Amino acid sequence: MVGRHAARSRRAALTALGALVLTAFPPAASAAPEPVPGPGPTAAQTLGADTPSAQVLHAMQRDLKLTPDQAATRLVNEAEAGTRAGRLRNMLGDRFAGAWVSGATSAELTVATTDAADTSAIEAQGAKAAVVRKGLGELRAVKEKLDATAVRMRPAETPVWYVDVKANRVMVQATGEAAAADFIKTAGVDGQDVGVRVSADRPRLLKDLVGGDAYYIDGRSRCSVGFSVTKGEQQGFATAGHCGEPGDETTGFDQSDQGTFQASTFPGKDMAWVGVNADWSATPDVRAQDDQRVQMAGSVEALVGASVCRSGSTTGWHCGTVRQHDTSVRYPEGTVDGLTETTVCAEAGDSGGPFVAGAQAQGTTSGGSGDCTDGGTTFYQPINPLLSDFGLTLTTTSASEGTPASQDNAAADAWAAGRVYEVGATVTHAGLRYRCLQSHQAQNVWSPENTPALWQRV
Structure with a gap:
């Protein structure tokens, strides 16, 4: 009983103390609620894909045969696909075997893996899954052997080699099958991992x-x-x-x-x-x-x-x-x-x-x-x-398309693009005569009737 009474007394004291504490200081002002973070910028916004320049859109329309809307949509979709591919690459680790987009405007993402069990995770990211034999790291190891061999051989007949993630192999471009085979054999790589593309093209610096x-x-x-x-x-x-x-x-x-x-x-x-x-x-x-x-x-x-x-x-x-x-x-x-x-x-x-x-x-x-x-x-x-x-x-x-003409040939008095004219030279053009006012080499766009700064009709 004593203990129970003592416990009640301690609780009462604590309650009283608590009351004293609460009343000894003014109540704090209600804290403002934490702001709810808004959505971060999209991949397209981060990369500027949602605000492409007119020059980019124009070139895409011209070279990819797209409408302005298709070009703009493609840029946004490609930017978003890149983010998703990055997430999947990090998740798959050594099983990752490459990623690519396809489609004129949709930029549909495909991600390759060496494990079929990854299919559902890939599809959950809105991508297609491709199950392949070699991981990207393995393919790069094959290419590194070719790189090292090229330093020694300087293979002029095999000017290009690369990892083809779609084909899941390393590709060698060569001027002929024999040259490619020699390159591959010297590198000591498994022919099953390497494909050959025969082409007469030889890349050059521009x-x-x-x-x-x-x-x-x-x-x-x-x-x-x-x-x-x-x-x-x-x-x-x-x-x-x-x-x-x-x-x-x-x-x-x-x-x-x-x-x-x-x-x-x-x-x-x-x-x-x-x-x-x-x-x-x-x-x-x-x-x-x-x-x-x-x-x-x-x-x-x-x-x-x-x-x-x-x-x-x-x-x-x-x-x-x-x-x-x-x-x-x-x-x-x-x-x-x-x-x-x-x-x-x-x-x-x-x-x-x-x-x-x-x-x-x-x-x-x-x-x-x-x-x-x-x-x-x-x-x-x-x-x-x-x-x-x-x-x-x-x-x-x-640039004029005319070939410079000899000043002393039979047509020397006929105006011609590419010919150099000195001040005072006279020419015939479209049945009329003109005299040169300033020394110059004639351009196609500078025909006498259109350039009074250079020619005077006589």
Whole structure:
């Protein structure tokens, strides 16, 4: 009884204490409820797939034959599929054997596994399941053996190999079955894990010719690309004659094989052109400030006093003005006539690079004095005589399809795209006579009746 009474007394005391405690402090204000977290951004929102650029949509419509809505839907579906594939890859671990999407717009996801028991989990993520023999890690191990063998063999006849997750094997692209078999055998891999695709295709680097970029001559010196040109089917670039002689080999800015000097004149004139191999593509571009590019629309000669800019592989992009045309300069190696003098600076290695006036090609850097720290004088070889002498066509934003014509053939008085015209030259076009107002190489879009800036009817 005593204990029971004592317990009741302690409970009463605690109750009283509790009452005292509760009344000794003012009641706390009711805490605001925790905010309920909203849904996170979707995969499409995170990747920006829900707000694609007009350029992306346009290219998808053009190349994938989609409508604008189909292109937009596809981008969203692909982004969402990537997230689901990632979840499944993490879940499957070593059993994961790859994932891919298919369908023009649906981007239906398929995930491959080496265990049929994973099918229900894959389908629960809205994907199709493909049960295969090899996991992705195993396939990559096979490819690594081919990689190591390629370092030793340098197999020119087997230029491509890759893991094909759809086929669940490593594929070797070769020019013939024998070459592929030799590659596979040397690598010591199981032929059951490797498929062969016979193709004559040989991948190559795709590189643009851009005015102002460096190129190297027979490994002994460096000059700069002038302007892209063509002669028939041969692509190439104009540059300075003192940079190389016919037959000299060139490598590009990345030290890869580039081309061969086709023609060169120096001294007397300072002009040359290099024909490039199939790895390089002619462009109307010239490298300007901060790696931006300007594009050439033609070769209309600028007046004395006009502004001109120059690009070169040593000093980059600099501008000045034309001092005079038709200048003769005696270098230690000989005299060059017909150059244009400018107030633009240049340094060694800039030789051959382009001079431009707005969107018009003017010439290729020859030589000069001074530097780009204290200023100097630079001369350029005008581009129109170079095009005319070598029978070249300047690559422009509206590249003419005409072949440069001889100035002394029977049709010399008929206007023709690709022909270089000097001021005062007269032509016949559509039964009418015109006189040239500015020296230039004719473009298809520059027919006399449409270009009063270049031609005057007589």
